[in-house]
Amino acid sequence: MPILITKGEAMVGALTVGGNTLTGSEFAALDGITAGTVTLSKAVIVDANKDIGDFRNLDVVNLDAGADAVKGTIDIFPTTTARGKLILTAADNSGALNVTITNASHGQSTVVTIPDSGLATSYVLQSTAAITAAEADVLDNVVAGTVLLSKAVVVDANKDIGDFRNLDAVNIDAGASAVAGTVDVFPTTAAKGKVILAAADNAGDTSVTITNASHGQATVVTIPDSGLATAYVLQSTAAVTVAEANVLDGATAGTQVASKVVVADANVNIGAVKATALHIGATGSEVQVNATPAEINNAADVSARTQELTVSGAVTAGVQSVELNHASGVIAATIADAVNHQGLFVVKDTSATGTAAHTLTLTAGTFNGTNTIATFNARDEALFVYFDSTGRGQIIENVGTVVLS
Numbered sequence: 271m272p273i274l275i276t277k278g279e280a281m282v283g284a285l286t287v288g289g290n291t292l293t294g295s296e297f298a299a300l301d302g303i304t305a306g307t308v309t310l311s312k313a314v315i316v317d318a319n320k321d322i323g324d325f326r327n328l329d330v331v332n333l334d335a336g337a338d339a340v341k342g343t344i345d346i347f348p349t350t351t352a353r354g355k356l357i358l359t360a361a362d363n364s365g366a367l368n369v370t371i372t373n374a375s376h377g378q379s380t381v382v383t384i385p386d387s388g389l390a391t392s393y394v395l396q397s398t399a400a401i402t403a404a405e406a407d408v409l410d411n412v413v414a415g416t417v418l419l420s421k422a423v424v425v426d427a428n429k430d431i432g433d434f435r436n437l438d439a440v441n442i443d444a445g446a447s448a449v450a451g452t453v454d455v456f457p458t459t460a461a462k463g464k465v466i467l468a469a470a471d472n473a474g475d476t477s478v479t480i481t482n483a484s485h486g487q488a489t490v491v492t493i494p495d496s497g498l499a500t501a502y503v504l505q506s507t508a509a510v511t512v513a514e515a516n517v518l519d520g521a522t523a524g525t526q527v528a529s530k531v532v533v534a535d536a537n538v539n540i541g542a543v544k545a546t547a548l549h550i551g552a553t554g555s556e557v558q559v560n561a562t563p564a565e566i567n568n569a570a571d572v573s574a575r576t577q578e579l580t581v582s583g584a585v586t587a588g589v590q591s592v593e594l595n596h597a598s599g600v601i602a603a604t605i606a607d608a609v610n611h612q613g614l615f616v617v618k619d620t621s622a623t624g625t626a627a628h629t630l631t632l633t634a635g636t637f638n639g640t641n642t643i644a645t646f647n648a649r650d651e652a653l654f655v656y657f658d659s660t661g662r663g664q665i666i667e668n669v670g671t672v673v674l675s
Contacts, residue, residue, distance in 0.1 A: 344358040618650070635661025652668075
């Protein structure tokens, strides 16, 4: 091919060197090159530091920033000037190990944004599982120490957390060893107090357990108001039934109440006591009292054993001493059955004056095996008789001239 040389310039249509032909347009790509700067439609040549700048779009299969022992960075700028940049850089690993950032298979185009933590240094959360956006969203707007709807729960600086609604757990510990804890249970109405479950020190490292026996129905256990600032729960080694416990309800100290326990009052006294049998003595050797109530009353109450008659009438059963007292009128006294007056029996004329013939007649029984009538004609006349269990009498003493008939 002919070469035209004009004023020191060679003009050729094409140049072949070593079998490679370069056209004029290919030579033009080398013309005006600035080392280290990308120029439109020009070849790219690094500068003396191996730097090159100002690419617009660069497509590569693999991009290495730096090399082994040469730190590299990738700087990504935003649209607006002087608004910083995103820098991708690498720190030393413990060995020749790679950290790879990659995507899982997405079903749509996705923009992943790094939120502003407000800190100069922060970290990316990692997981061995593929956490979904919904799962990660439970961390957004979390307030330490406060339970928020559909958000993760984070305790505050004191390890406190508040305002759960319903909380289900297998085991709940309130406090820890040497750290006292409480469980506070509030009622429906505001400012109406609460129930507090708390623990006091035991004698040793032992536990007190509150549990239920097997119930056959839903049961509400209520703590009644004792009216006291401090009260105690009754305990038993047996399963006390409700009916058994109810014997305490309505019991009155010092008074016997139907179907209730008997409690002595402050003076260790008990009011009227009703019993079908009375046993006295040590356990195992006690003796039953067989006397009737009337017999016990007569033996214990002196006033009940003495009766004064000022007019004719019947002698009360159980009376052991009768006084006939009327100075002018005759008193006709009667005893229905001498059996009701067993033991020593005394009848006396206590009239102030006079000789009225007062009489005592036995309807059943005798004074001496024969006579049933005793007549008293003067003051201080008296008859001492012993009645046996059949009502048969034995005269012990006849004071004065009591007439028997």
